[in-house]
Amino acid sequence: MNKPLTGALLSLLLLGAAATPAVAAPTAPSTTTAPTATSTAPEATALAVDFAGTVALSNCSGSVVRAPGSQPNDLALVLSNGHCLESGFPAAGEVVKDRPSSRSFSLLNSAGSKVGTLRASKIAYATMTDTDISIYQLTRTYAQIQSQYGITALTLDGARPAQGSAIKVVSGYWKRIYSCNVDGFAYRLKEGDWTWKDSVRYTSACNTIGGTSGSPVVDTATGKVVAVNNTGNEDGARCTVNNPCEVDQNGNVTVRQGINYAQQTYIVVPCIAPGNKIDLNRPGCVLPKP
Template sequence: MRKPLLGALLALLLLGAGAAPAAATSHDAGTPTATVPARSTAPAPTVRAIDFAGTVALSNCSGSVVRTPGSQPSDPALVLSNGHCLETGFPAAGQVIVDRASTRGFTLLNSAGTGVATLRASKIAYATMTDTDISLYQLTSTYAQIQNSYGITALELNAARPVQGTAIKVVSGYWKRVYSCSIDGFAYRLKEGSWTWKDSVRYTSACDTIGGTSGSPVLDNTTGKVVAVNNTGNEDGGRCTLNNPCEVDQNGTVTVRPGINYAQETYGIVACVTTGNKIDLSLPGCTLPKP
């Protein structure tokens, strides 16, 4: 999992020395390869400018201020990060946390990556490392207050499942660094230690994320919407151990991809948020794990 560790600092030094991103040792047979037609009259897709505005830095991870399509300016804002980034430590496998008091602070970044404010949580609205790896903090500030005070709007959660081949950016508020790659595919199950996550996003090798990037929003280059939250990667080629997740397919076949990194989809959050930005796990269509 991508919390800031000594290895992350070493990785930064190596990157500064010109080290190349780690390459995958195997890929799904169906992974698409880019082809360029000889002639095309279709216009190129619009690429939205993506920067640090709306991202946050935690004490140990990255995150972002997010909204659903139905969130209102007067609603208390939400911060999205990983379940394993909680200030109280990793939730156990099977554990779901709802409405736990918290006063955690988050450094809000502007487009240039400069901290402009400290936002404060009122509670952990939802967190788990079961089936997914997410945390949602409710803030003491509303979206309108953040917008009026700092000119920063929340990032919107996409309500649809992401698509293989989509160009994405992983934006780390902790490191103030942006990674660019594509969605290589999906892991039916991703297992790391005692935790198992479902339908995880697998990046192409260009997104060589490091410790501290945990909780970073994964943004669709075209829409600028959040499609996933960055959470882990196989660091040493280990098999299903801490910091060395493995993929398990429907038949139980295990695949290890050294150097490849992963994220957890976020579209499922949208169906679980009701009026006032409250998390309601009983809503129709809400499939997030329940306590």
């Protein structure tokens, strides 16, 4: 995983150490080590992408997000990673739903400057099973955030991203934007005890590091969030913590050292009911249930 940062780890990263998540090594029929392909998808119609609406957590990145159907007076949501929870990594198979939280988030403007502090009322949803996401419900509505800070939430795209599309990974923690393309998709991505489905694989230009976990991945053609940044293979090891591996439908394992990944977010959209409630029983919602 692009691991959360603590004091000792932060010192290492400032000296040049890289990213991180966690999981138990699976058994697979074959293993290969492969370079990532280089996409040449054009960015001719790219929209400007900045830091407005992103947030910095104590150890990760995140963003204020809305579903296509969210309303101005709905309590706002913050998207990050499941492995960024203040309580630590959820176990494989664990789902957190509607757990009280008073976590704070530093809200950034377009230039990356802090304009205010937002606070959660609860963890609306979080898991590291099938995907790696956390969704916090805030104490303020989108309209209140817009009125006080002039910041509009990022919109979650309800469609799956396309291979080759130009993207930007926007880290509120580091106030850094990475630009690359969707190189492809991993049928299964295994890291330690965790397995994630249909993960986005970046081209090599998005060399994300610790603290970028939870960053929104924005499609530059639409300006919408298509994924949430979460991990990368640091050392070339196979399916271990900080060294995820790809497993295809036939069980073949591919290791791509130095390549980073994100979890798609279009699957979240069907689970957001009117009033910004996370309803896992809605038609089309495939997020794991408690």
